[in-house]
Amino acid sequence: MSEKTDEIEPVTLSLTYFVLLFFVMAWVSLFPSVLFGYWFFITFPFSFNPIYLLSLIPLFFALYGIALLSSLIFTKLGIWIIHKRITYPEVGTYRVSMDEPQTRAFMIKINIRSFGRWLYYFFHLKFLRAFWMRQQGVKIGKNVKLAKYIEDEEFQEFGDNTYMAKSVGFSGHMMDNEYLVVTETIVGKNCIFEHLSGGVGATIGDNSVFRELTGAMKGYVCRGNAIYQGIPCKKIGEYSDLSPAEIEEVKQKIREKDKTNYIKRKNAPIKISGAKLFTMKLLIVIGGCLFALLFLYLYSILFQAFYSPTNHLLNIAFLTLVPFIFIITLGFFSVGTTLFTKIFLAYYDHKAEIPEGYYELDDPRAKIFKIKYLLRLFGLRLFRAMPFKVGDTFVMRFWGNVTFGNYIVIENAIVDPQYLELGDNVVMAAGARIHTHDIIKGKLYIKKVKIGKNSILGGCCHIKPGVELPARSIVAAAAWFRKNRKCKRPALWMGKPAFELPLIALTGSTGIKKKVVDDKYDKAQAQREIKKKKIKI
Structure with missing residues (x-):
């Protein structure tokens, strides 16, 4: 958003179009389950027999599984059509206007994904959520603990053994009332992200620890093997400063905070x-x-x-x-x-x-x-x-x-x-x-x-x-x-x-300029800041 902008015209969307698209995606996702359920009750008429009633439990999961598979197939088909008919996603900066192909494709894909996302996320099962995100283009390694606020979109990558607090946020885009910025967000292996940390458009190396309230801005490069603090993030220590016991202590702290109901406590x-x-x-x-x-x-x-x-x-x-x-x-x-x-x-x-x-x-x-x-x-x-x-x-x-x-x-x-x-x-x-x-x-x-x-x-x-x-x-x-x-x-x-x-x-920040965070690291100065702010490493 620029200083000169006084009035901003919101992106014009056809509500009818998006509502119809949502209902179409819901129909193609659910109708195969409806047909299977119809076949089941025609073949096995309803009965109050205890065995029959018990069979309804696996039937429910079968119907849910068919709906998941159908929604995934038709979501991927819809996105493929968008890529063919409008444009493939590319990293860059685009005006928020439906006349802009990248913006139009981005908006439609959000709507196409919405019903399938709801089906996969409904029971809050982590493996289903990870599976859905992988199918939408997010690269997720092995043994990754995903946060709640991660967008299911392209240009995101999370390495093996990455551990995130629930309130961590990552995205492959930024958007205001004027610009859509599509960018790559890459997280290396064995990284730890404490509460209210994350990044958009950043590259974070292996063995990085992001302390609470730490953010990697667009274009930031964190080389890894380090501890980062603050927004914008700064290197405040080496990963080797943490013993295995201290690393486990950080993860335990994350688990405890994830379980805390702050609204109830307040x-x-x-x-x-x-x-x-x-x-x-x-x-x-x-x-x-x-x-x-x-x-x-x-x-x-x-x-x-x-x-x-x-x-x-x-x-x-x-x-x-x-x-x-x-x-x-x-x-x-x-x-x-x-x-x-x-x-x-x-x-x-x-x-x-x-x-x-x-x-x-x-x-x-x-x-x-x-x-x-x-x-x-x-x-x-x-x-x-x-x-x-x-x-x-x-x-x-x-x-x-x-x-x-x-x-x-x-x-x-x-x-x-x-x-x-x-x-x-x-x-x-x-x-x-x-x-x-x-x-x-x-x-x-x-x-x-x-x-x-x-x-x-x-x-x-x-x-x-x-x-x-x-x-x-x-x-x-x-x-x-x-x-x-x-x-x-x-x-x-x-x-x-x-x-x-x-x-x-x-102004002019819609581009993506690389900035290596670690280049400005001064260990003595970082230690003084840690002592001043009482940041525990």
């Missing part, structure tokens, strides 16, 4: 009834199931009315609707959970208004705030578990207490879904965090966060309550804003705490 001082909250969550799920079953019941009545025991072609003709019925049923489930969440939120809204400010932890309003906050998060989690999580902004608008503009992308970010104001064209990278509340000195503090239009939030950045960013702000990956920070003018923000750089620093 809000733990506010005591509420766990049984009451669980009951409301259960009712939300039941409400969603009732909506879904109602739609399925209507379809079953229609199918039974036209079902013919002898005319299988007619039956199969009606079964062609089943993939669409499946997607619509998931939609009804999401509608039901959203409505029931809204009912509970409206009930607590009626009990008490909660303006911004400080509250004692035993204040009834603090307890109501926590209940509403956790209900919103639970409802969002259910919605994002469905294959159309891109619509999460509509859900948050429906629940209220947020102000959103148009063309906002949040889906893989972690935000407090209340006391939040986002302008038009705000884009958040995976793992970006916005906190509109915190517990400070034994009190609950609530303050609205405001992000101006055409702003971009990098991966794993942290924005605390009360922060205000003007239009056209760019927040670098893992930048950290303290509470109530009021930023006056558009700028590039990076570091912890975030410091300001002029947007002109980005």
Whole structure:
């Protein structure tokens, strides 16, 4: 994004086209499973025999496996057609315009992959996720522990025995409101990445250790056999400084943090009834199931009315609707959970208004705030578990207490879904965090966060309550804003705490210039910085 840009036209997409493409991919992925299920129940009529009921378990996995295989085949076929008809992917910088072949191909491939990705990721099985990513062009070595925020796209490579914390992020592209930058990200063997670290467009050598809050920028070359810290990353030590026991200690620390529920821990001082909250969550799920079953019941009545025991072609003709019925049923489930969440939120809204400010932890309003906050998060989690999580902004608008503009992308970010104001064209990278509340000195503090239009939030950045960013702000990956920070003018923000750089620093940065991090390594200076910052090696 350049300094001179005042108004940015968002990339024009045909919503109808992408919705139709999504439904086509869903249909071709699911219909083979529908045919196999139809054959099974025709050949083996339903019975309440215990053995028959047990056979339904392997049947489910067989149907799921067929759907996985079908989605993979047709996803690869669709991408092959794009490469033939539009363009093959190439490293470079491209305008965000559907008139640009590379951008158009990139956007369509995201949509083609979306349903297959949802199928492969649904049960959170690591081997399925790794298999899917390999098939999409990501090169993954043996015994690699993958992070949550890794894009399934070309030009990424991860060497054997690489170990990542869950919150690590890697990508083969960067994108703002003006440019799409496709770049290579290469990670060597035996690398370790602690929490909130990662890189885009960097080359990281073997035996590299990235400490917490460390990022390799576009074009950076880390030669390896070293320890790196900071954003942009700097070499602070040698890999040989770590004994095998210390390396295992780092991995153990990663495992412990991966298991930590930070949302639960942050809000733990506010005591509420766990049984009451669980009951409301259960009712939300039941409400969603009732909506879904109602739609399925209507379809079953229609199918039974036209079902013919002898005319299988007619039956199969009606079964062609089943993939669409499946997607619509998931939609009804999401509608039901959203409505029931809204009912509970409206009930607590009626009990008490909660303006911004400080509250004692035993204040009834603090307890109501926590209940509403956790209900919103639970409802969002259910919605994002469905294959159309891109619509999460509509859900948050429906629940209220947020102000959103148009063309906002949040889906893989972690935000407090209340006391939040986002302008038009705000884009958040995976793992970006916005906190509109915190517990400070034994009190609950609530303050609205405001992000101006055409702003971009990098991966794993942290924005605390009360922060205000003007239009056209760019927040670098893992930048950290303290509470109530009021930023006056558009700028590039990076570091912890975030410091300001002029947007002109980005002018011409769309190219890829190599920078060897290790060349500036001064061991004595690094040791002084380690001692000053109390960085443990």
